[in-house]
Amino acid sequence: MHTIVQVDQYIINAAEFAIPILDHLRNLVHKADARIEEKMKWSMPFFELKGTVCHMAAFKYHCAFGFWKGSLLNDEFNIFKDREQAMGMLGKIKSFKDLPPDEVLIAYIRQAIKLNEDGVKLPPKPKTNEKPALILPQYFLDALQGDPTALNIFQNFSESNKREYVMWLEEAKTESTKQKRLDTAIEWIAEGKPRMWKYKK
Missing domain, CATH: 3.90.1150.200 (Aspartate Aminotransferase, domain 1)
Known part of the structure; x- marks a missing residue:
């Protein structure tokens, strides 16, 4: 038309x-x-x-x-x-x-x-390099709150260390894998270990 x-x-x-x-x-x-x-x-x-x-x-x-x-x-x-x-x-x-x-x-x-x-262009939108705010899944939050030691240590972790744990949990394909990872995560966090601790010298 x-x-x-x-x-x-x-x-x-x-x-x-x-x-x-x-x-x-x-x-x-x-x-x-x-x-x-x-x-x-x-x-x-x-x-x-x-x-x-x-x-x-x-x-x-x-x-x-x-x-x-x-x-x-x-x-x-x-x-x-x-x-x-x-x-x-x-x-x-x-x-x-x-x-x-x-x-x-x-x-x-x-x-x-x-x-x-005159070829005047709109100014480019400022690029933001900010990552979206980190949102903890409820099941992860519940598990952390069930272990005060892990919760306290996790709160003092860097943003990237927190993100690594959240991504690892969220990428689990099945509920059973997610549960295993969650148990491991709480155990490692309580020991003060970041997610990639095995690869850090």
Whole structure:
């Protein structure tokens, strides 16, 4: 199905209150720049020109309109309620009263297009090297609590030593193997031994 037809269909299928709002937003985008192309992504209409410019969506009781690079826009007219959370989103649009004036929105759309034309990219998301928090399986916790010596020693183990024991237990293919490993683990921990103690000199 042709994208324009898909966007038409999206608008027609929206809640009654949303249809004129979506139509209006769509017209403003094309008014801002006739070169804009429409795409359907993630089941919602996106507007593109040398990259994604903005998108719109309809929900049961409100519409939303967002700028792909909203965090880089100069929000001169303060149209984004909460910059940190919204990141360039106009959410909770229930009527035309919730929209900024047409000329303001057009200016923002043109600003977003210029970012794409100038090749401005969003900053990369910071890479986190943090491992997910270590969660002890309940059966392991119960077994440790049943042996105060093992529990005390385990609490003072390094994060990696704790993880090695948890992984060893969780990788057991059968319940009987898991039980054997659990008995061994409690015994070794009570003796202050890390999981790989045999291989450490």
